[in-house]
Amino acid sequence: xxxxxxMSRPSTSYSxxxxxxxxxxxxxxxxxWFLVEGKPTRFSIREFAIVTGLVCTCKPFLGLxxxxxxxARIRDECFKGATQIKVDDIQKAFRSLCDKxxxxxxxKAEKExxxxxxxxxxxxxxFLEGVLLGADPKRNVSTFHMSMVDDLDMFNSYPWGTVxxxxxxxxxxxxxxAKKYRERLRxxxxxxxxxxxxxxxxxxxxxxx
Numbered sequence: 080x081x082x083x084x085x086m087s088r089p090s091t092s093y094s095x096x097x098x099x100x101x102x103x104x105x106x107x108x109x110x111x112w113f114l115v116e117g118k119p120t121r122f123s124i125r126e127f128a129i130v131t132g133l134v135c136t137c138k139p140f141l142g143l144x145x146x147x148x149x150x151a152r153i154r155d156e157c158f159k160g161a162t163q164i165k166v167d168d169i170q171k172a173f174r175s176l177c178d179k180x181x182x183x184x185x186x187k188a189e190k191e192x193x194x195x196x197x198x199x200x201x202x203x204x205x206f207l208e209g210v211l212l213g214a215d216p217k218r219n220v221s222t223f224h225m226s227m228v229d230d231l232d233m234f235n236s237y238p239w240g241t242v243x244x245x246x247x248x249x250x251x252x253x254x255x256x257a258k259k260y261r262e263r264l265r266x267x268x269x270x271x272x273x274x275x276x277x278x279x280x281x282x283x284x285x286x287x288x
Contacts, residue, residue, distance in 0.1 A: 111248060122288070124244045130287045133211075133240025149226035153200060164225070167216045169205040176201060200228045211243045213250075213282045247283025 101113040111122045128135040141149075151160075157172045158164050176198050207224060208214045227234045 109245070109248060111251065124241065127244045127247070127287055128240055131240060131243075131284065133243060134238045135240035135244060136238045138238055138241050149223070150229050151226065153197075153204075153225055153229045154222070157197065157201060164220045165217050166205070166209045166214050166220060169201060169208065169220065173198065173201045173205065196231075200231065200234075203231075203234065204228045207239060211239065211284050212246055213284060215282075243284050245283075247281075247285060247287065250282040251285055251288075 101115060103112050103114050103119065105112045109124065113120050113122065124135050127133075154160060154164065157176065158168060161168070176194060179194060204220070204225060207228075208220050209216070214220070227237060
């Protein structure tokens with residue numbers, strides 16, 4: 080079974096985005112519409128939920144009682160209190176936890192349980208930030224997500240599918256992205272630089288398309 084330290088992030092940089100060729104403007108903020116064989120075709124959060132299997136319900140309002148549960152323990156213990164943590168740092172933290180042996184007066188079974196739980200939390204954080212949200216390896220990790228993962232019940236019940244969908248739509252459906260892509264395609268071959276390969280970086284989970 081591959082470990083997190085051996086996993087490679089799926090590429091989110093593309094030189095060709097056929098879906099943008101068919102993207103049409105509808106004015107709807109949370110839906111993408113494409114022209115497929117002459118017919119408008121919708122891709123909404125409903126289709127995203129079907130394809131990915133993620134929970135895509137409304138994001139709950141975190142009241143004061145729940146906010147008080149958000150802790151900085153993961154940041155303080157696994158990242159030495161750093162204020163800026165990158166996706167790459169999560170992998171390093173996971174490898175460190177795998178090599179770590181708990182000290183102190185705790186019983187051996189308790190030590191192993193605590194370590195195993197922290198490994199799961201770091202793995203979940205990496206999967207969310209590096210895979211589902213497609214964050215750049217050098218981009219800062221959300222402190223909110225880092226706090227959430229320290230409460231597994233809260234983290235696992237949160238509708239991350241909605242967060243991932245919104246990020247994906249904002250990335251793929253941005254006017255600048257579509258405009259830039261279409262302008263490049265309209266360039267005549269003699270005006271395109273042969274040694275320059277233009278790429279487009281998408282965030283979220285574009286693999287759902």
